[in-house]
Amino acid sequence: MTSPTPDPAPLAAHAHRLNDGTELPAVGFGTYPLKGDDGIAAIESALRTGYRLIDSAVNYENEREVGEALRRSEVPRGQVRLATKIPGRFHAHDLALRSLADSAERLGVEQIDVALIHWPNPSRGLYREAWRALVRAQQEGLVRTIGVSNFTPAHLARVIDDTGVVPALNQVELHPYFPQEELRAEHRRLGVLTQAWSPLGKDPVPFDEPAVAQAAEAHGTTPGQVVLRWHLQLGSMPVPKAASPERQRANLDLDAVELSDDEVAAITALARTDGRRFDGDPDTHEEM
Template identity: 65%
Template sequence: MDIPRYTLNDGHDLPAIGFGTAGLRGDDAVAAVTSALENGYRLLDTAVNYENEAEVGEAIRHSAVPREEIMVTSKIPGRHHAYDDAIRSTKESLERLGLDHLDLHLIHWPNPGRDLYHETWRALVDLRKEGLVRSVGVSNFTEAHLRRVIDETGVTPAVNQIELHPYWPQPEMQQVHDDLGVVTESWSPLGKRQAPFTEPPVAEAAERYGVTPGQVILRWQLQQGNLPIPKSATPSRQRENLDVFGFELSDDEMAAISGLGRPDGRLFGGDPDTHEEM
C-alpha cells in the first residue's frame, strides 16, 4: 500500500499515518507490531513509558521490511528532562530498541511545573547533530511551550503530537502549527474508549461511503493535514485503518464531525499546562 507522506520542516518526511503502540506489552506487542509492518505501516510510535521499546525493536529486526523504510519514534519521559538525563535516556532507548538512530524523538509531556523542557529540547537538538536522532519534535506542547523552545534554540520542532479526535479537535493548535511549520500528529486519533462511532455525522458518513466509522474519523484527520497514529492489536483493524485513501469527505461532513468537539472532550483531562507525567 502506498501511503502519502508529509514533508517536515527539516526536509525529512513521514508517512501520513503511523501505528500507535501504547498499552501493547510483551509478546502481544511483538505480534501487533509485526503484523502492523506486514500490513503496511512504516511509522511506529513508542515511548520509554510504554515499556515496549525492546518488543518494538524485536519486531523490526524480525520483519522483512528493511530498517531504512521504517520510521521509529520514541519519547523522553518527564523524569529524564534535565540535559544529561535526556541524552542518557535517548541512548538507553536506542539500546532497548537495538537501533543506531531514532527517526523521530519527542519530549513526551512538557511538565512545566519542573521547568526543564527547554533543557530537554537543547539535548534533542544536540542529539540530532550527533546523528542519534534524525528528526526532533515534541508532544503535548502548547503554543507558549513551542514558542519558548524555538526562541531559545532557533530550532522549530518538526512535529507536535497532541490529543486530537472529534470530541477534542483542537483547531487553535492546528492553526499555531500551520503558522510555525509544525506537523500535527494526533494521539488517540479515534478517541480510544470514547470513540464517537455512533455519533450521526460519523455513522452517516460511514454508511454513505460504505466504510467503517473508524475509517471516517481517520479520513477526517487526514483531510485536515493531521498525522494520526491509531493503535490496534487486531490485524483486520490495522488494515482497515490504513485503507482510508479511497473516499473523500465533503466540507459539510468535515465540519459536522469537527462540530462534535466539546469543552470537556479530553479523554482524561490531560491539560499540558498542569498535567505532570514522569
C-alpha cells in the same frame, strides 16, 4: 544493531514532508499498551500490514518489543521510522541525552528516526533543557527528527526562542470531541506537523454520532475509517493503535474515502469544551 537508516524513501500516499526535510507516512501505528510476546506479534503484524511509522515511548516499556518486531518482520530497516519519547524524569540536559542513547540501544538502532519530549511538565521547568538536548542529539546524528508532544503554543514559543529550532512535529490529543483548532492553526503558522494521539477518540468513541455514522453509510465504509480520513483531510497524522490484523488493515485503508468539506466540518463540530479523554491539560498534567 541494525545498520543506520539510509536516506528516506517516499513511504506512502499522503506522506508528510517535515520542516527538517524528512518524510513520514500519512498514518502511524500506536503501540501503547502493547508489550511482551503479544506486543511483538501485534507490532510485527502492523509492519507486515504496511505501517512504516511505529510510535513508542520509554514509558510504554516496549522499545525492545518494537525493535524485535522490526527484525522479525523482515521489512527493511530503511523503510521504517521508529519513534520514541523522553519521559519527564529525564528532562535535565544530560539525562535526556542518556535517555536517547538508552532508547537507541533498546530499539536496536544506531539512529532514532523520531524523538519527542513526552509531556512538558511545566511545573518542573526543565522541558527547555530537554529540547536543547534533542537539538544536540540531532546535530550529533543520534536522532534524525526532533519534536515534542503535548506542547501548547506557549511551550512551543519558549523552545523556539531558546534555540531557533522549530520542532518538526507535536503529538497531541486530537479526535472529533477535541479537534484542537487553535493549536492546529498555530502549527500551520510555525510549520509544525500535527500528530494525533487517541485519534479514534477511544473512550468514548464518536462512532455513533450522526456526523460520523452518516458519512460512513454514505461512503460504504466504517466509522473508524471516517474518523481517520477526517484526520488526513485536516492535515493531521493519526497514530491509531489496533491489536488485530483486521483493524490494523482497516485503519490504513483510507484511500477510497473522500469526505466532502461539509462532512469534515460536521465532524469537527462534534467538539466539546470538555472534550479531552482525561484531565490531560499539558499546563497542569504531569507525567514522569
